[in-house]
Amino acid sequence: MNIKSILHIITVIILTFSNFGCDKGLAPTEISQGGGSVTKGISGTIHFSNWPPESTLVDLRLVAFKNYPPGDIVAEVMQGNAQYTETLKPYFSDSLSYTLVLTAATWSSIQYIVVAQQFGPNIQADWRMVGVYYTPGDSTKPGSLNLSSDGIIYGINIKVDFLNPPPAQ
């Protein structure tokens, strides 16, 4: 093999393989979403009263459901019909603010918003609802939200009384 052949081969190899370097693969969320523009979500304050013992506070999250009435919380989450916040902390606060950015931008509405408490070690079974977002002015009817336009909907406030949770749906 002479030098000329070797250079030809190396050129072919480099040209071939350099094409594989165009895509960079995964990137942080902000970059992969084109500069971090938020699509849809809700934000508000949760007011708490009558906190239970800490041993029963395994987890506490706000959950937004696509449909109403929802099925089992975990089943809805696993089917992609419910989204939730990080754990609402610190516990024993009078109120906590939250923001839930929806990762499923195809939702046109949220039909049901609750605060859910995991009270035991079983991540599938040990959940109960302790607060519901109601239609403003009507504390008997769960509130729904239209998500037709982009952006965060603010003022979605919820009251949680651990001793008087809302009736099961």
Added chain:
Amino acid sequence: MRNIYFILFIIFGLNALGVGQTQKRGEISGVVKSVDGNQLLPGVNVVLKQTVVGTITNQSGEFTISRLTPGEYTVVFTLVGYKKSEVTVDLTEGELKSIEVILQSAPVQTEPVIVTASRREQSLQEAPASVSLIHSEELSARNANTIDRVLQYVPGVNITRGQVNVRGSTGYSYGVGTRVLLLLDGMPFLSGDTEEIIWESIPTIAIDRIEVVKGAGSALYGSSALGGVINVITKPVMEEPETYIKAYGGTYSTPAYSTWEWSDNARTLSGLSASRLQKFGDLSVGVGVSRTLDDGFKRNDYWKRWNGWSRVGYTISPYQSISVSFNFMDQRRGNFLYWKDLDYALEPKDDQLGQGVHSVRWNLTAGYNHFLSNELYYTVRASWYRSDWNDNVPSNNYPEGSSSISDNILLETQMNYQMSDYHYLTGGLLGSFNRVDAMKIFGIHKARGGAAYIQDEIKWFSSLSTTVGVRLDLQKMEDAATINRLNPKLGIVYTPFTALTFRASAGSGFRAPSVAETFTNTDAGGLTILPNPNLKPERSWSYEIGGTYIPLQEIEINVSGFVNDFQDLIEPTFGLDGNVHFQNITSAQISGVEGSIGFFLFDRGWNSRISYTYIYPEDLTKHDVLKYRPRKLFYISTEIAPEPFRLGIDYRYLSRVERIDQEFVYLGIVPDGDQRVPISVVDLHASLNWQFAGLPLITRMNINNLFQYYYVDMIGNMGPIRNYVFTLESKF
């Protein structure tokens, strides 16, 4: 320890008693040249037929086989690219015979010899299954500290976070159980508790070659060989002493995105290895040690490892030999389960920081080989694999962490009987004992088993041969029902002319559930995993048709189509009680096609291989694709070698995994866990051999993930980012 003394006593006792030394020994030496220009040929395999004696030629094409008793010997010379040559030598008492052998170039590439497909030496072309070979040079060229680094370039093979898939067989089983069996010199090499492959336990500097047999192999090898068998074969000790030293150092690149940077310090990797192989008369000795360190490109994903190995062999006579080998590993590594989220992709959740695992694993193997006659050969082997690990990963019941000690003991005897030039019979008996002591996670358990197998190979015509075999396995774990599995196989090889071979095979496989799958009882991270003592073995049937065509010395084409049916696959599953159990839930069929083409141009100065595998992994239970199986694997490897330089590039493309354990995402266990892309990675290696300057030195440069492509190889786990490694290697 008493066992070692016993073996040493046998070795030296036999020597002292003068077994095989009643007559003055003779010697056969010589030189091997090519017919074209009388070029001296190094690396030629020189074997005395139907004996345990052999060597390879040195850089000057010379060989010596000494201490031979009088008799007639057939010396067989083989080298890829040349025709096999046999020379008969009649050696009288004390005679020193020198011969000169001329090898002729083969019109087509001579197939290398393999031992895994049929438990005997045969050419690659004779094997009824698809087999891929990896030579030790490929490990060195890629600076592979573990063999999974090179397996990921084998057609149809991919690695998912350390778990090997042959044509989509394994998926990802969370480190408990493998559907591809790993052998070390022909003996199963799986840990006793989880029955997983611990790649780090195999010292790469001791490896001569790796054979990958695709498709179910339980008819010869028993449990775990559902999807394939990987056999790691260690280096033999040659007449000429060999010292090998390797030192390397390197660093990981800084990630391209600032939120992924988690350390101000360079993340480095380094290692030092040394080995010595030497013969002392009939005694051969090999020892080696490695120290390797890796800071990790992910936080808390470091490792620090010692590897050691040794081998002592004794040639009792040209027809009998005995060997003892020992492998050892001590490793401390951090615990990185999942990323924090995609914005902090190289950091684990905070509670994993400071968590780690310390493991000590060793393996002792002893073997005895005996040619009773030119036709009958048997071997007896025993191995003991100890796995001992402890971690500080807290569970609710054991906040201090878990630990496990397991012993896997195997005893086997194999007989090879060549009834005629056209008829081979292979059979064997095995016994096994497995003990696990892991009170905090698996409990304390014992299992025992036995197996018997037989295989009949008949060459009906020069162009047609068949292989029929069957193996019965019995396994019993405490009060559980005895597992008994009968696994048959059938293979046909048809060679209408030298350059073309067709093969067809069918065989069944099985995998007994591991202790970890059956008895894990722990809770951590919001999940509770409970035992399931009613697990049944997994079963499979593999069917393959394929062919190899070598139209020119410069081109080799391989094509195959395959269907693998799986029953009772074991998977971790959320039960109605909200807890995780391992259950036999999945029936599946993985069908596909595989093709590869190799080019060996400019007198093998430019070698390339392109392979493509398409699989359709269908979950018949859920009518969906199987989890963690990319449908398309596309690999290119090319190497140009104008002496003294070598430059090689490897490219891997794996299509995006379509289905994962979505529960981890929906339950918030792995934030952004559904983020994944196809894998498209380029690795580069270059080397300079300083032999032209009279130095026994090779300098190497590796750039892995050259274009800094970011991908996950498992939920929430980034694959290695770009790293640069510089290596000095010397053999003298």
